[in-house]
Amino acid sequence: MADWLYIMVSVVVAAFVGGVTNHFAIKMLFHPRNPIMIGKRRLPFTPGLIPKRRDDIAESLGNVVSDYLVTSEGLQEMVLRPEFRSQAEEKLGALLERWAGSSITVKEAALRLWTEEEWESVKGRVLSALATILQYGFRQAWQKYDWEQRPLKSIVPGWSEENRQLWSEAAARAILDAVAEELLSSKGQRLLAKMASGLVDNTGGFFGTMAAIFMDEEKLVQKLTPALVRALQGDEARSKVASAINDRLELYGEKAVGELFYSWVGRDPESWIGAKLQELPLEAWITKVESVRIASLIEPWRSQAEAAVPGLADRMLLLIARVIPPAMKAIRLPQLVKEQVEKFPVERLEEVILSVSGKEFRAITWLGVLLGAMIGLMQSLMLLWIGR
DSSP: OOHHHHHHHHHHHHHHHHHHHHHHHHHTTTOOSSOOEETTEEOTTOSOHHHHTHHHHHHHHHHHIIIIISOHHHHHHHHTSHHHHHHHHHHHHHHHHHHHTOOOBHHHHHHTTSOHHHHHHHHHHHHHHHHHHHHHHHHHHHHHTTTTTSBHHHHSTTOSHHHHHHHHHHHHHHHHHHHHHHHHSHHHHHHHHHHHHHHHHHOOHHHHHHHHHHOOHHHHHHHHHHHHHHHHTSHHHHHHHHHHHHHHHHHHHHSBHHHHHHHHHSSOHHHHHHHHHHTSOHHHHHHHHHTSBHHHHHGGGHHHHHHHHHHHHHHHHHHHHHHHHHHHHHHTHHHHHHHHHHHSOHHHHHHHHHHHHHHHHHHHHHHHHHHHHHHHHHHHHHHHHHHO
């Protein structure tokens, strides 16, 4: 055989062997996907490397992702970046703008998140939570501040001798003005006429008989009413009523709140207020809120809300940053990645790897061809040199 033909055949054969070897080496990463058994013995190199070491690969990927790719520190740094903060402000501002210009009601907004049945369930939980919070909050405040034993004057803001006098005068003025208005009303005139008639009936003897004959009740009432009103609006009446109220306030101010409650309602104040809290129409209030437009809730506070957006974005991002480490720990990222990789079909995994690294794998195959050709060339030249 001619030397040049011998060299050519050697190069072609060696190149073919190198390319086929690398090609099958790459294929053996994924194939065969299941072990091949000959009797009770497993054929070596089956299944392929990736199917065989799938669990180890999944665990390694989980560790790599949690230790180097998706870390708590990296996520916190990303969340606290200025550009991320700017995006959060823009999103919150756009959300506020959209709500401020929206015509939907609270219920319509809720039904975009939940179904009718789910919203009713949410309302039930909210009602239950509100009732519990009110009860718990009241009992905690009652016990914490010891309102049962504290005197009334210690819990009323601004309690002093001067203020008590002002309160008494205001109360006396209001009471006497209300009585005067009642006397001047038609109902008050009928009451005065009835009182005059009863007075005459209860007066016995000669003077009682003469009064019954000659007295006109309506004229008597007309004459008495201005005198009574002037008396009620006089300084003396107001001074005496204010003094009586002041004395009563001074007496009440020294008594314990629990004692006053019991004397007024005849029940333990803690249980009485707790029962009143249970009677609050919370369901009616929530139903009323449902029909309110979101825009009407926002509009009175819109300027304050817009000014609060930057601070809200900062606090929200700081809260997210603080929550990231425990959240990462709670979701157990390495285990999560491992489970997801284990569930991933090998066929799909092969498609993904080939779609990403297909060019590199082909380059490896052609590199095998090139190396094989070079080895064949060197081998043929060496054999020809030795043979001579």
